[in-house]
Amino acid sequence: MTRNLSRLAFCTLMVGLSASGAAKAQDAFNLNALIEAAKKEPPISVSSTTGKIVQQAQAFTKKYGVQATGTKANAATQLEIVIREAQAKNVQVDVLQISDVPAGVAQLLPKGFVESWLPPDLAANVAAIYQNPLVISNEANVWAYNTQIYSSCPVKNIWELTEAKWKGKVALQDPLDKASYVDWFNQLAEHADDKVRAAYKEFYGKDLKSDESTATAAWVKAFAANGPLLTDADEGAAQAVGAPGQKEPFMGLVSSAKFRNNTDSGAKLGLCTGLKPFAGWMYPSLGLIAKGTDSPNAAKLFIHYLLTEEGIAPQAVDGKISTNKDAKLPVDEPSGIGKALEQIFPYSATTATKDWDFRQDWQDLWRVNYRK
Secondary structure, eight states, X not given: OHHHHHHHHHHHHHHHHHHHHHHHHHHHOOHHHHHHHHHTSOOEEEEESSTHHHHHHHHHHHHHSOOEEEEEOOHHHHHHHHHHHHHTTXXXXXXXXXXXXXXXXXXXXXXXXXXXXXXXXXXXXXXXXXXXXXXXXXEEEEEEEETTTOSSOSOSBGGGGGSGGGTTOEEEEOTTTOHHHHHHHHHHHHHSHHHHHHHHHHHHSSOOOOSSSSHHHHHHHHHHHTOOEEESSHHHHHHHHHOTTOSSOOEEEEEXXXXXXXXXXXXXXXXXXXXXXOSEEEEEXXXXXXXXXXXXHHHHHHHHHHTSHHHXXXXXXXXXXXXXXXXXXXXXXXXXXXXXXXXXXXXXXXXXXXXXXXXXXXXXXXXXHOOO
């Protein structure tokens, strides 16, 4: 708790110290001048881990008369393309929205392949912890249950998921295939291990005793040993939890975006609110500009557009939460994540390099202890 309060106090202090500077930068910034400069530059290519980027690029082009093409690519592919293009001094991808924050912080920014730019006129709307590097949005992975079978979440504590009752009955994407899961383990250990430990005591009525160095590691070890169903994609986990007509559905960990299945295909996904210590966790996406782009103003304009409510709207319908506090989620967003944000564990980029450094350790812990 002390650490969390210290981080909050630091962020508050930084906001206060930078307020006057941000105001001066805002006064100097001219969006219309940026638009006119962007119109004189070559078309841009934008890469994102969501397919909604295609729609966003088309809307951007229509709005500003600045040609942009959006392409979906996973984080590993994005990294490879950006690094190769930078090394070859042949930039083709001008703007990158990447959800692998540790890789971006450890592999792209320090080597000068990309840069982070915060629109001065929106700086006051973006919390200090999201400004450098710039986080465009946060997406939640949440614990979910089947509302056709259960009137409310059947689990109140994550330690319950290590018990025999849930052996082989929890679904999630394989942590060995999705780095954000092991990053989540490390984030918990770094910033909320006391809460994981407290959840153990609340559930079992006694203090945790373990050979592991952290309560998080003890939970990961026990959870892996309980044989959760591992899927190769988030959709598989969502189906295991939310498919209608089941008698004994799975609990699961799924992206809030999958709750659109409730309206699209009649799924029965419900958000597990009230779960201790958290109902889910956030992972952010960075907005980065390739150094060496022939269209620096168009790239900046696209970053500006993504930070507006209009620009992020196609992603917001899937529960992606803009870091611009004035860009709200749609009222009909299907997961209801907007009403449960205080129960979702936030990602802190302050330890992104540790997430990168310790990925293999967490993967090894999972691999060694996983049992079908």
